[in-house]
Amino acid sequence: MEIREATDEDWAKIWPFFAEIVAAGETYAYDRDISNERAKATWMAPPPAHTVVAVDGSTVLGTAKTGANHMGPASHIATASFMVAPGARGRGVGRALGEHVLALSRADGFRAMQFNAVVETNTAAVSLWQSLGFEIMTTLPEAFHHPAKGYVGLHIMYRKL
């Protein structure tokens, strides 16, 4: 597995699992029927933000994007989002992307990283981020409407870099 900056050509391999994950409506606060065009504009962040892919040869296993969470006097706090292709789960792709993004953010001079909306029922993600040093700062009650579990909480997670 190699992690590198995503190129425009990678989008065609990201979109199928991006669409599947977002359509499932269990983990992302994006419109479940988001268009390919809008998804690309959302995910393929221009510099100084980064969009990266984890690849195995010509296969894209997962992707992450990271950049400033706010602007101006709060622009020293990064945020990030992650997606792993369903067929590539259980291979440590999420962890490798998380470690990569933390290193990138440190190199870019950020002082902390904040996740704004980690669905509390997405326990695999919550555990992974905790193992990478993130703390649950608060849980916003009933802030996410899960298709099977109804209204569930959204964690704000944070760690210094």
Added chain:
Amino acid sequence: MEIREATDEDWAKIWPFFAEIVAAGETYAYDRDISNERAKATWMAPPPAHTVVAVDGSTVLGTAKTGANHMGPASHIATASFMVAPGARGRGVGRALGEHVLALSRADGFRAMQFNAVVETNTAAVSLWQSLGFEIMTTLPEAFHHPAKGYVGLHIMYRKL
């Protein structure tokens, strides 16, 4: 004082105090030297979001914008931002805008309102939101760089509607 939806023509009266407040760098996580054009695009939110102004005759005393905080399965939580012209402080403009925005969000079917970045040293705002039923859910440490006070916390504030 009347509060109404902002029109494109109002922007010329919002921009002077918007620029002053943002340039001060004490309360907003926007670039302190934000351009007029970018500020307008940021603040004058297209429907279904709202941008409102509090006016006294032809004078704009303050403004607020409100809309969904996230998309898709989290689009039932609103957020909002407020600015009161420095010359109009102490007249209850912020409170009137806050009450108006809460009513608008209820009418639009939102279930809660979340503020993502309330600077902890902006005690007038913190007290106002608490008096309107918001709770400090967490304080992200050192998440805002205040020009005089250095790194201070950002509150996440939340209330059900």
